[in-house]
Amino acid sequence: MSNLLSLTTFLPVLGVLLLLFIPKDSKGTLRNVTFATTVVTFLVSLPIMFGFQTNAEFQFVENVPWIAAGPFKMRYFIGIDGISLWLVMLTTFIMPIAVLSTYTAVEEKVKEYMILLLLLETGMLGAFISLDMFLFYIFWEVMLIPMYFMIGIWGGKNRIYAAVKFFIYTMVGSLLMLVALMYLYFKGLEAGFTNFGLLQFFNLNLPLSTQTWLFLAFALAFAIKVPMFPLHTWLPDAHTEAPTAGSVILAAILLKMGTYGYVRFAIPLFPEAAHKFAPLIATLAVIGIIYAALVAMVQEDVKKLVAYSSVAHLGFVMLGVFAFNVEGITGGMLQMINHGISTGALFLIVGFIYERRHTRLITDFGGLSKQMPVFATIFMIVTFSSIGLPGTNGFVGEFLVLIGAFESQLRWWTVIASSGVILSAVYMLWVFQRVMFGELDNPKNQKLADLNAREISIMVPLIIMIFVMGIYPKPFIDTMEPAIKKLVSQVRTTRMSARSDSLPAIPAGHPGMPAAPASAPLPEGHAPSAVNPHHPQ
């Protein structure tokens, strides 16, 4: 099928249309329809994964004109490579789980909640597959709206504060990126480009000073989303107040937008500036790792603890990405997926006990393992995954990140960051111990029911993924690697060519990097051999 990506992306919107006709009181139907929509979306996305060919090209490309007025031409230009493939799959994989987790958690305004969940899925998928920068920006902003309402309407005590803070924080960053986008576009026009297609801009050799400003604008938008220290303060608020499904999606997918933004946009577009700022960003990432781990350690609220652990984990991702070598970026990408799975699972776990006890304070618990053995087992596996125990997915990603970063210019940063691995073990194991072991002294905890079938079935896919990715990560790495290798070589060659003016922008004969004639047309729809990303679109 030629437009499989579009189908996957917009299926949730079809589900929304369906939901509109269901009366708001039939909550069961609403939930089931939403769940079915997300499951169908996942099933539809499976052929993308199986049909994906292991090479560096963009696949499942669709490219049709969209807006053309004045100096601007925007296209509906989408496609995936090894980098975005797994994020798309993560999204379609997590969504049914998130929906299933709301079956008992959300009782009020079910219809609105389900509609927002589905809209959010479309927004996220759209952002991962966009290859037109304007289209990307649209999806990037659209995602904010459902998330804002989810936090603000179904959240906890401070929900309004958290929702508004989340919205405005992200908005400020993205609007500055918008100005940078405009500027970049006009620079492209000068170079003979005619539209917003992303890939041609990788060949745009901008002077370092221009790159610096543009990089900063992009980096700010993405850094807020990641979130990086010191721009992370919206995250604990948003996470703590959001309903469980909201937290799961926020942690598992939305935060990846930021790191994905670096990999897809900020670094390849402005490679020199990225190199220039790598030490600064690595410093912030390392501070984030250590600081967030220390803060997580003293949290009394389990959910807040998990939220801070997110900041630390994403610090690792950033460190890997800014190592600018294949190992580092592969590790970063894997860590993005891993974090999606394990932190998503952690938020679900917090949701389970919150539904039972309506408290998340660590001191209210203790000894739960006696009462809830299944829960304890699952929690333990997820905890191990989160701290990166060998055999679980967390280990592979973290290991690659550290190797990659150690071999790069970021050696000393890596040394410090490694202590974060230990710190994460400290806070995770400590919270596990305090919640699960010890005396079952609180009478309210003595009658807690163990996980039911629905809850177990939510967790099983995640547990499976934790082990699959931990024991046999090869298929994941193999599909990512070509795209990442290309990214790395692209960044290196652009840098080298920028340094010595005498060299051509792209070394002749370099595989995968032919100097394409400017008039080369891009085939519309899916081209099986995929599209050479260096053709101007």
Added chain:
Amino acid sequence: MEALSFQQALQQSILSANLIPILPEILLSVLAMVLLLVNVFAPAGQKSYLNYISFFGIVVTGILVAVGWGGHIESFSGSVVLDNFATFFKLIFLVSAGLAILIADQYMEREGCNHGELYPLILFTVVGMMLMASGTDLMTIFLGLEVMSVSLYVLAGFNRGSIKSNEAGLKYFLLGAFSTGFLLYGMALIYGATGTTRIAKIAVQVGQMSLPSANIMLLAGMLLMLTGFAFKVAAAPFHMWTPDVYEGAPTPITAFMSAGPKAAGFAAALRIFLVALPTMQVEWSQVFWVLAVLTMTVGNITALRQDNIKRMLAYSSIAHAGYALVGFAAGNPTGTAGILFYMLSYSFMNIGAFAIIILVGKKGESNGTVQDFAGFGVKHPVLAVAMSIFLFSLAGMPPTAGFIGKFYLFSGAVQKGYIWLAIIGVLNSAASVYYYLRVMVYMYMKDSTEEFDWMQLTVPMALCVAIAVAGSLIPGIVPSFILQFAQQAVRLI
């Protein structure tokens, strides 16, 4: 100027009087006068049909205007022109007037001031605005402006029983007259410097000057005119009248005033500055740069603290004039076409928002607060979604028309090299999000204290909301069509 005897001049102007360019104006004027007469003989308390007739008249005029797209006819010895620029703006005026008429009946009935003169006055305002957009002579533009302003003064004070409405009328009149003085003085100085009031001839005269900015009379004339227009579009620091007038005026009129006349001010100013004074762009674009920054910032910062929702939208409308001024400062096709697109989108989203405000308001309680919206999202989900769309569009979130409009305005500035202006613009935009979100916070995230059982959704009201939703959403998703029209419109002036 060549010497003509009075008789010769008269002959010439009658001979060259092609009525086609002003056919829409004629049609609306006749309709307005007929309505005035009908109103005298109609039984009191039965004024609703005037509403339908005038809406119908607007639609017919709209079709007539749209037919003229692509044409270029000069008339009255070149003091009026039919071109795409005028046509585009005329459609904006008709949209804003049509939507305002749709929401007027219910409000005026509720407030007990449904006098029949309302609709003729709105139509006269539209006639004035149309003359402003199609005038190619300073005098025509001034005439149009006066027709518009005088009708608006009356409209602002239309609710005779309300002190605030009276205050609005008087304040608007006094400050409006003052600003008209500036404008006229500026025009006089331009005439003194160039010897003509025809815009095209001014351009020739100014073009021949080696250093136009050294001509003090010309420079002063330009700045005075600029001040006059800044008053009309409510640009800071000439915005002081706006909040009081917008708050006091009957809500449908506020909705209308914030969209139509503001667009008319931009239409006239664009034509004068881009056609007559392009050689002085360096000078005026700097002034507009400063005005844009001031207007956006003052509007947004003041709007942040408003509880009264009409006042909030009044300040936000100042901010929106500021965004449009960004495009003006850029002065390139991207930016100016952005103004056209933005003014059209703004008419939809802003009047749509005012329609919801009228619906939520109770009798006599025309000045609702943000808090009145508590729980609205639960009680009236469809209308609340519509309101959210308007607010997101005002805030400039994709995928709405407001976003595309701002995108073109700001990218015009970037293209011109005014990066900082664009940055200040987007930061303002981010600040504005706060107060638009605040309404949504009350709509969706606070529990309702009211049942909203007094609300009645009449057919015209529903029609207005539906049109406004379509107008704020569709151009956000498939904007090419309108954007291309806007591009063509600015290409021809």
